[in-house]
Structure formats: structure tokens, C-alpha cells
Amino acid sequence: MLANRNFALTLAVFSALAIIFFLYSIWIIIEQKRLSDLQRDFINNMTHEFKTPISSIKIASDFLANDPHIINDQRLSKYTQVIKDQNTRLNNQVEKVLNIARLEKDTIELKKEIFEVNFTLSETVSNESLKFKTGKILFTPLSEDIYILADKLHFINVVANLIDNAIKYSKDEPEVKLTITNLNTSILLNIMDKGIGIDAENQKKLFDKFFRVSTGDIHNVKGFGLGLYYVKNICDAHNWQIALSSKVNEGTTFIITIPKQINHA
Numbered sequence: 001m002l003a004n005r006n007f008a009l010t011l012a013v014f015s016a017l018a019i020i021f022f023l024y025s026i027w028i029i030i031e032q033k034r035l036s037d038l039q040r041d042f043i044n045n046m047t048h049e050f051k052t053p054i055s056s057i058k059i060a061s062d063f064l065a066n067d068p069h070i071i072n073d074q075r076l077s078k079y080t081q082v083i084k085d086q087n088t089r090l091n092n093q094v095e096k097v098l099n100i101a102r103l104e105k106d107t108i109e110l111k112k113e114i115f116e117v118n119f120t121l122s123e124t125v126s127n128e129s130l131k132f133k134t135g136k137i138l139f140t141p142l143s144e145d146i147y148i149l150a151d152k153l154h155f156i157n158v159v160a161n162l163i164d165n166a167i168k169y170s171k172d173e174p175e176v177k178l179t180i181t182n183l184n185t186s187i188l189l190n191i192m193d194k195g196i197g198i199d200a201e202n203q204k205k206l207f208d209k210f211f212r213v214s215t216g217d218i219h220n221v222k223g224f225g226l227g228l229y230y231v232k233n234i235c236d237a238h239n240w241q242i243a244l245s246s247k248v249n250e251g252t253t254f255i256i257t258i259p260k261q262i263n264h265a
Helices: 002-065 074-104 117-129 152-168 227-238
Strands: 112-116 136-139 147-151 175-182 186-193 241-247 251-259
Touching (some): 152 175, 152 227
Antiparallel strands (some): 241 251
């Protein structure tokens, strides 16, 4: 009888401890979710608050850049251009943070449309080329039209992020090359650079949020480590496959497999 009572008491104690541990775990999960939601709301609100002064600075700097007195003064013209460039950079970073906040809240709604890839990539490359004072971004369109069904804005952002990433991690004068391989039911979009490359260990964490590849002796790489995290999430949202091939000191190639829209009429 005594042995049975001791066993029952021990079982009751272990059961009580298990229930307490379970309830504590649930409380920790709920608290972490609350803090995570609070953090995302703060980031979202903060970045939205940044948008108004950024817009005001853009309007003011554009006005200054077109003023004849500024144009004729080399020193003032240079300072005005610095303001414009840094304001553009700040706006791009705010947009990246906003996109990540939307992703984590599952509030990004893909507005899919059918569009022609060659023309869209040509425009994107042209716009991206204006951002960089040195280097080349090369793209030769295919002779035939290629159509896909996707969110055009996010498609352009994905390409722009990969180009920007390639430029950042290039030595000397950057060279980025875009190619399209036309398959039966899909296309392969390749974005290649001749940069510093990525070792095998870093490749495993490349799409993690806030992760940035060690740049060795390159000290001018800026950003939050959100670009490739955004790229991966947008590819996943479209059910696209993204892969990379990279060798240290030789360069990196990102390959995105995108289904074609055969009947586009």
C-alpha cells in the first residue's frame, strides 16, 4: 500500500510539473509573439513616419538642383547632388524595411498580371544602370517574346535587388550580366557577377534575415541584410525556384526558374 501511495504521489508530482512546464511554454510563446508583433508594428510605423520627410527632402533637393544659381556654382551643385543621392538611398532602405514588415505580417498581396519579360528586364537594367557611376549591367533580350504571370512590381524589385547585391560585392569595376534561357514550360533567369564570391558556409545562410556576407577587405558595403531575404520570400510566394552557384574570388550566379505563360492572348 505504501509503495502504491508513493508511486501515485510521484506520478502526481511529475504530472503537475509537466502541466506547469507546458503552461509556462505556452506563456513564453504568447509573450514572444506579442513582442514580435510589437516590434513589427514599431518598425512599420517608424518607417512610414520616415516617408514624409524623405518626400519633402526630395522636393526641396529637386528644386535646388534646378535653380540657376546652384547650377552655376560647382560647390553648391555638388552638395545638392549629395543630398539627392543620400535621400534616394535612405528611401530605398525604408522601402526594403517596409516590404519585410509586410512579408512578416503576411499582408503582401500579389497583383499578378501577364507581361513580357524581355521588355521589362530591359527597362529595369536601364533604370538600375543610372544608379551606378561605374560598372556595366549587360542584358541581351531574346529574339522571341516571353510572357510570364507575376506581380510585375515585385518581379522588378527582385531583379533590382540581385543587381544591387552583385554591384555591392564586386571588386574594381563591377560587371553584371543578365541572361534568359527559354525552356519548354519555363524560363531560367540568370544574374551573374564577377565579384568576391560566396563560400559554401555562407551560402547556407544567404537568404536569412539580416545576414550579410563577410566582405573581407571591401568596406563600402551598406545595407540591412534584407535584400536577399525579400528576394527569397517573393520567389516562394510565386512558387519560383531560386538557386545560386558561386566560387570565391570568381563570382556568383543566381538562377530563378519561372513558369512561362503560354496562352497570353
